[in-house]
Amino acid sequence: MSFDVAAIREQFPILKREIDGKPLVYLDNAATTQKPQCVIDALVDYYTTCNSNVHRGAHRLADEATRRFENARDIVKVFLNAPKREEVIWTSGTTESINIVANGLGQLLSPGDEVITTGMDHHANLVTWQQACKASGAILKTVPVTDDGELDQAAYDALLNDKTKFVAFPHVSNALGTVNPVKAMTAKAKQVGAWVLVDGAQGAAHGWADVQDIGCDFYVFSGHKLYGPMGVGILWGRESVLESWPVWRTGGEMIATVTLQESTWNVLPYRFEAGTPNVGDAIALGEAIRWFSALDHDAVIAHEEALLDHATALAKDFDGLTIIGNAKEKIGVLSFVLDQGHPADIGFLLDRQGIAVRTGDHCAQPLMARFNVPGTARASFAIYNTIEEVDALFVALRKVRSMLA
Amino acid sequence: MALPSTEDIVDDLSFFDDWEDKYKYIIDLGKSLPEFDEAWRTQERLVKGCQSSVWIQPGNEQDPLKGEVLVFSVDSDAIIVRGLLGLVLAALNKKTPQEILDFDITAYFEELDLERHLSPTRGNGLRSIVNRIKGIAQAAV
Ligand SMILES: Cc1ncc(COP(=O)(O)O)c(C=O)c1O
Numbered sequence: 001m002s003f004d005v006a007a008i009r010e011q012f013p014i015l016k017r018e019i020d021g022k023p024l025v026y027l028d029n030a031a032t033t034q035k036p037q038c039v040i041d042a043l044v045d046y047y048t049t050c051n052s053n054v055h056r057g058a059h060r061l062a063d064e065a066t067r068r069f070e071n072a073r074d075i076v077k078v079f080l081n082a083p084k085r086e087e088v089i090w091t092s093g094t095t096e097s098i099n100i101v102a103n104g105l106g107q108l109l110s111p112g113d114e115v116i117t118t119g120m121d122h123h124a125n126l127v128t129w130q131q132a133c134k135a136s137g138a139i140l141k142t143v144p145v146t147d148d149g150e151l152d153q154a155a156y157d158a159l160l161n162d163k164t165k166f167v168a169f170p171h172v173s174n175a176l177g178t179v180n181p182v183k184a185m186t187a188k189a190k191q192v193g194a195w196v197l198v199d200g201a202q203g204a205a206h207g208w209a210d211v212q213d214i215g216c217d218f219y220v221f222s223g224h225k226l227y228g229p230m231g232v233g234i235l236w237g238r239e240s241v242l243e244s245w246p247v248w249r250t251g252g253e254m255i256a257t258v259t260l261q262e263s264t265w266n267v268l269p270y271r272f273e274a275g276t277p278n279v280g281d282a283i284a285l286g287e288a289i290r291w292f293s294a295l296d297h298d299a300v301i302a303h304e305e306a307l308l309d310h311a312t313a314l315a316k317d318f319d320g321l322t323i324i325g326n327a328k329e330k331i332g333v334l335s336f337v338l339d340q341g342h343p344a345d346i347g348f349l350l351d352r353q354g355i356a357v358r359t360g361d362h363c364a365q366p367l368m369a370r371f372n373v374p375g376t377a378r379a380s381f382a383i384y385n386t387i388e389e390v391d392a393l394f395v396a397l398r399k400v401r402s403m404l405a
Numbered sequence: 406m407a408l409p410s411t412e413d414i415v416d417d418l419s420f421f422d423d424w425e426d427k428y429k430y431i432i433d434l435g436k437s438l439p440e441f442d443e444a445w446r447t448q449e450r451l452v453k454g455c456q457s458s459v460w461i462q463p464g465n466e467q468d469p470l471k472g473e474v475l476v477f478s479v480d481s482d483a484i485i486v487r488g489l490l491g492l493v494l495a496a497l498n499k500k501t502p503q504e505i506l507d508f509d510i511t512a513y514f515e516e517l518d519l520e521r522h523l524s525p526t527r528g529n530g531l532r533s534i535v536n537r538i539k540g541i542a543q544a545a546v
Contacts, residue, residue, distance in 0.1 A: 020424070341483070341484060342457055342482050342483035342484065342486075343456065343457075343483075344456040344457035344483035344485070344486060345483050345484055345485045345486075347456065348428070348485050349428065349485075352424045352428065359456050360456040374457070374458070374482055375456065375457075399425075403425065403428060403429060403432065404432065404484065
């Protein structure tokens with residue numbers, strides 16, 4: 001199998017859009033990816049043919065909706081190489097997934113326990129642990145980031161000890177593109193008996209999310225960064241851990257028995273799925289993963305690496321541009337600042353030329369402070385981007401530079 | 406330096422037919438805004454957007470004709486936002502509180518074909534600044 005980017009692009013209707021008469025160049029994929037027609041169709045088809053509440057109704061539509069919904073769970077299980085389908089919990093996205101784990105953790109920690117996060121985490125994977133620590137009197141430690149934008153592994157080793165109860169880090173940094181050595185980091189945390197959560201918001205889109213290989217206890221991601229819809233995501237947790245993890249959301253579906261004073265909890269996965277789930281989006285996410293998994297994985301990675309290599313080469317030649325994040329292992333993201341202007345200025349002037357990038361702190365304020373920048377401009381790539389689009393970015397950037405000079 | 410009037414700005418900007426000239430004008434306006442004392446870039450004066458920061462220092466003075474008018478010093482770390490702030494000040498600086506409240510900033514930005522910069526998604530603090538100025542005017546009437 002090979003990889004035909006033109007054929008891929010054909011499947012994304014939004015890529016035909018123009019911005020002020022110029023073809024859209026969408027380079028904000030780390031924020032959210034666009035959706036192929038089959039995903040849009042899956043969503044429309046669900047609402048057109050079988051919308052109904054799952055697991056509840058004694059009628060045909062409920063049966064069909066439940067079957068599709070649970071089938072999507074199976075697709076996620078295979079995608080993550082999870083041992084069991086019951087370990088796959090539907091959530092609204094990465095942020096909710098982490099909140100579920102963090103709120104449970106807050107109930108398990110004691111004063112003096114230690115939790116480790118990193119200096120490159122998205123606020124979703126930082127603020128949540130801060131709150132869990134505040135609630136329990138535990139201490140939050142942070143793995144520092146090197147000048148190249150890697151996690152300082154020696155410092156990480158030094159932080160781990162028998163008080164370490166929980167470790168959380170990103171698979172891939174959304175702000176820098178750094179691919180972290182998640183397997184090695186997990187193994188070290190396991191040696192001190194800590195639970196490990198990997199924030200896969202950016203990692204899942206590159207298809208590396210093999211939870212058994214990584215060895216973590218929790219892996220979380222959002223559907224919308226993986227060619228699926230917004231409003232749905234995944235919490236995968238190891239069965240032996242999830243079974244007794246304190247629940248946070250309570251209500252319908254997640255209970256076994258209820259009296260006026262007491263309740264008992266349902267089995268996995270329902271234990272963590274209080275209330276009516278986002279059925280249509282879950283089914284469409286299943287379709288997105290089916291679609292993505294059918295691609296030639298090596299060819300996808302090779303294409304994404306070619307995009308980043310080309311962008312990096314052009315960036316290194318560009319006067320006044322500084323790349324933020326030069327990790328040896330990087331994917332999908334070129335974050336940079338220009339001497340001539342603030343990232344917000346770069347964003348405005350690129351937008352006027354049809355180029356969509358993100359500017360700002362990328363929900364990682366401590367990381368921006370670490371690099372002493374107010375924010376960066378970030379071009380982030382997906383499988384439908386082309387080398388010509390990378391070239392277009394730099395043509396447009398030349399104009400930005402001359403306008404701001 | 407006196408800012409151009411809003412009428413001048415509308416005239417000037419409608420004269421440009423390509424976006425580059427228009428944004429160069431905004432950038433130049435940003436460069437020509439009176440300097441903002443570095444020491445004023447404090448937390449209390451900060452209106453934070455997620456993409457760029459904006460600072461504002463309100464004050465007042467007596468206008469021989471109108472009586473008390475509000476004066477604002479503003480700043481941003483992004484030059485285009487500074488220019489857009491110039492457009493806002495042209496409309497709202499040295500005006501009486503009632504004049505400020507009566508001014509339709511959205512219509513003005515629409516006339517300039519720049520209303521996208523006021524949209525909440527921009528997160529550049531421009532909208533927050535306008536709200537802040539209107540709030541100060543409200544408190545002063
Ligand atoms: C690394 C990382 N973690 C967490 C999140 C939060 O994801 P969501 O907003 O979909 O919950 C993001 C999204 O930008 C991310 O990139």
